[in-house]
Amino acid sequence: MASAASGDTVTFDLGDSAFEGYNIDVPSTSVTMGREEALGMYRAMQEVRRLEMAADSSYKHKLIRGFCHLCTGQEAVPVGVERALTAEDAVITAYRCHGFTYMRGASAMGILAELMGRGAGVSKGKGGSMHMYAPNFYGGNGIVGAQVPLGAGIAFAQKYNGANACTVALYGDGAANQGQVFESYNMAKLWDLPVLFVCENNKYGMGTAASRAAANTDYYTRGQYIPGIRVNGMDVLAVRQAIAYGREYAISGKGPLVLEMKTYRYGGHSMSDPGTTYRTREEIQHMRSTSDPIMGYKHRLLENGVATEDDLKQIDKQAKKFIDEELAKAKAAPEPKSAELWDDVYVKGSGVPYLRGRVPEETHYY
Amino acid sequence: MLGRVAILGRTVRKASTLHRACFHAGNVAADASAFTMPALSPTMTQGGIAHWEKKEGDSFSAGDLLLQIETDKAQMDVEAQDDGVLVKILAPDGTQNVAVNSAIAIIAEEGDDISSIDIDALVSKQQQPAAAPAEVPLPEKKPQKSDDSSSKQVQSKDTRRSTEILQSPAAVFTIHANHIANANEIEGTGPKGRVLKGDVLRFLKDGKAVLSPKKDSTASSQPPAAASNVATKSPAPASKAPANDATEFLVQSLEPSVLRHLAELELAKQSTTVQVAADKLLKLIKGNKNLSMDAFVLRAASLALHQVATKGSNMQVGVAVESGSKAPVVTEVPDASTMSVLDLSAAVKEARKNGQAASETPAVVLAAEGMYSPSTLPNASVVVVSAPYAAVSAADASAALDDALNELIGSSSNVSAGSQQKKKSGSVIDVRIISNSPTAASLATKIKGFLANPELLTF
Secondary structure, eight states: OOBBBOTTEEEEOOOOGGGEEEEOOOOOSSSEEHHHHHHHHHHHHHHHHHHHHHHHHHHHOOOOOOOOOOTTTTTTHHHHHHHOOOTTEEEOOOOOOOHHHTTOOOOOHHHHHHHOOTTSSTTSSOEEEEOOOTTOOOOOOTTTTTTTHHHHHHHHHHHHHOSOOOEEEEEEEEEGGGHHHHHHHHHHHHTTEEEEEEEOOOSSTEEEEHHOOSSSSGGGTTTTTSOOEEETTHHHHHHHHHHHHHHHHHHIIIIOOEEEEEOSSSSOSSSOOOOSSOOOOOHHHHHHHHHHHHHOOOOOHTTTTTHHHHHHHHHHHHHHHHHHHHHHHHSSSSSOOOOGGGGTOTTTTTTTTEEEEOOOOOOEEE | OOOOOOOOOOOOOOOOOHHSOOOOOOOOOOOOOOEOOOSSTOOOEEEEEEEESSSSTOOOOOTTTEEEEEEEEEEEEEEEEEEEEEEEESTTOOOOOOOOOOOOEEEEEEOOOOOGGOOOHHHHHHHHHHHHHTTHHHHHHHHHHHHHHHHHHHHHHHHHHHHHHBHHHHHHHHOOOOSSOOOGOOOOGGGGGOOOOOHHHHHHTTOOOOOGGGGGGGHHHOOOOOSSSSSOOOOOOOSSOOTTOOOOOOOOOOHHHHHHHHHHHHHHTTEEEEEOOHHHHHHHHHHHOOOHHHHHHHHHHHHHHHHHHHHTSOOOOEEEEEOSSSSOEEEETTTTTOOOOHHHHHHHHHHHHHHBSSSOOSEEEOOOSSSSTTTOSSEEEEEEEOOOOEOOOOHHHHHHHHHHHHHHHHOOOTTTHHHHTTOOOEEEEEEEEESSSSSHHHHHHHHHHHHHGGGGTTO
16 A cells, blocks of 8 residues: 555555456556646545435425436445546436536535425526436436437447547446447447446345346346456546546547446435345445445545545535535425426427327416 | 554454544544434334444444334435444433434444434534425426326316316216206316216215206306307206206217107107199199199288188288398288189299398298208298108008019029009108197198199198
C-alpha cells in the first residue's frame, strides 16, 4: 500500500484482486490522479449516497410514489464511470439511474423534484424515477435489458459520425440473460462499435440470486468473442480505471468490451421490496461493514494521506447539508400544470394534430 | 449523520465515551430529529408499533434493525438509514393506529449532547412542515381533481339539469315505447350524466315512472333535443297503470325497413281489399287516350258513396297529391258523381296539377300506393288501386309448376301436354279501401261492381 502524496498528485495501488481479465490484459492496478480529483470522487459518492437516502425517506413519507429503485451501496459505479468519461461519451442504463443522472450533470433538486412529480424535475415531473435524462445520458429505461441494444445503437451513431467518443451501456445481472443483449454483442463485435457493455452484478436480479438465474455467472465472459474484465465494483478507483481502459480500447477502434462490476445494493430491488426475504440481514450488514464503497475509499484516502479525518467529516457534513437543501427546494416546487400533459410528446416540428387521452372524450387537439 | 472512524474496518460498535470525544462542530441539538412513522407500502396510512429492537440510549448504525411495525398487511422491519443514537421513544411497544409521518422517536447523531434536546420542539416541528408542502401544490391539484369521475358526475348532473338532458338513443326509444311522461326525472349513470337504457328500465321497475295514456302517444312523442327524429308507435299496447314488476318493456327495432313493414301491417288491419276483373276497364282505357283509370275509380267511388253512405254525410271525393315530405295534399274533385268520365279525367288531371287543398276532407280519397302511413291517414276512406296484373287460377299455377319440373327433369313426353294447357289469363286489379268506417266493406263491394262493369260508369 505504498502511497505517494507528493504535491498535488497521489498514486493509489488497487491490489491484485481489483481486476480479472478474459481474453484481454487487465488494466494497471496503479492509479495516479490529482488530489482535488481524488477528494472530488469522495464528495460525489457521499452526495449520491445522501441523494438516495433522501429519496428513501421521501418515499417513506409518501412524497414519492410509484417506482423507486435506489443504488445505495453501488455508488462507486456511477461515480467511477463518470470520472473516466468525457462529456462527449454517452451513458445509458436501466432504472437504477438516480446516481448516473446526478453524475451526468442533472441537479439534485431536479432529480428529487422529478421523483416527486414536480414541474422543476429533470423530465418536468412527467417521467418519474425511471425516465430521467441528462446531457448525453439516455436514461432511465424501464424495460429490463432494453437499453443494451439502444446503447449499441448510440455507439453505432458515434462511429458513423466519426465522434471520438464511446458509449457505456449498463445492465444488471438479471438483464444479462436477455436475448437482445447477445444480439447487441454480435452487432457490436461485428462492426467494432465503440461500446462498453457494463454488467452491474449486485448478486440479485430482483429477488433471484444470480446463481439461480444464470448458468454462467461470470458475466464478463458472457461476451464470448468479446474480451471482458471483471472489476471490483465497490472500489471507485478500480471502476474508474477499468472504464478509462475500456474507453481507450473502444475509441481506438478495437471494438466493444464487456465489463462486470461486482457490486452490492443494501436496499431492496425497489422501495416495495424490503430486501430481506431473499437474503439475511447479516449478509447486508456484513457487506456494509466490510465492503462499503464510501468507507473503503475513505480508508484509502486517509492511508494515502490525501485528507485528514476532519476534512472528510467536513465533506460528509457538506454533502448532507447540500442534499437537505436540495430536498427542501424540491419539496417546495409546484406540480406541473395539467395542460403540460400534452407537451413534449413529439419532437418540436414533427407533432400530430391531435392526441388521444385515456378515453376518447379526452382527445386533445393541438 | 457523521461517518464512523474506522481504520481497520468496523469492529467496535459500542456507544462509548471514546466517541463523545470526537471532534464535531456546531450546535449539537440541531442535529437531533424526530423519527417518523414510515410508509412501508404505498397504501399504508397507519400502523402499530410491534416491537422496538433498540432501547433508549442505544446507538445504531446504518442498516441496523430499529423496530418492527405492524401494518394491516404484514409485520415489517424498519432499518436505520444512518448511524445515530436513539434518544427517546415516543411511541412504545404496542402503540396502535400510529399515523404515517407522525413522530415515534427522537434520534440524534453520535456524540450529541442529549440533555440539550428539546423534544417537544422537535415533535411540533415535525408536524408543521408536513402541512406546508401539501399546501403549495394544492392550487395545481384542483384542475386535476375535477377529472375525478365521481365528482365530475355530480357536477355534470347539476349542469346538465339546467341545460340539456343527455340520453342515449336506446334510452330515448325506451322512454317513448313505454310512454314515460316524466322522463326528465330519470337519473343518468352514463358518462357525463347520460341517461342509459338501463337507467330507464330501472326507473320503470322502481315505479317512479308516470306513464301517459296511450291516446296521447303521438302527442307525447316529442323527442328531447338530443334524441333522434323517429317517433314510433308501439304496436303492442303499453300498460296504462303505473308500472309494477309485471310491466312489460318494449324491445323493438328502429330499422326503417322494419318500421315500413309495421306501418304496412297497421294499414292492412284497417283495409278491405277486393279483386276486380279489369279486362273490360282496361280495354276502354286503352282505346281512348283521354280516359284515365283514376277517373273511373273516382266515378265509381262517388257513385258507391251515394249508394252506401247515409243521407247528409259528406259525399265528396278527392285526390291525394304528393307534396314532398309532408303528408299528401287532398284536392277535392267536385261533382264527381255527375260528371262524365271524360270530363272527370280532365278534372283529375287539373286537380293533380293545380289543386288547392280541400277545406273539408272528402269522404273518399284516391291515393297511390305507399302515400299514406298509419299516422298520416286522413279522416276519410282512402282508395288505393293497384296496377293490373294477370289473374292466375290454381290450374294455371299447377301447370306452370309442371312445366318447370319437366324442364329440370328433362322428360320430353310431358312437354307437349303441359304447353297445351296454357290459357289466356285475364287482367285483375286490386282495389283497397283503407278506412275505419264500418261502411268500408260495402263501399268496396260497390266499387268492385262498378269497375267490373265500367259501362255502368260511362253515362
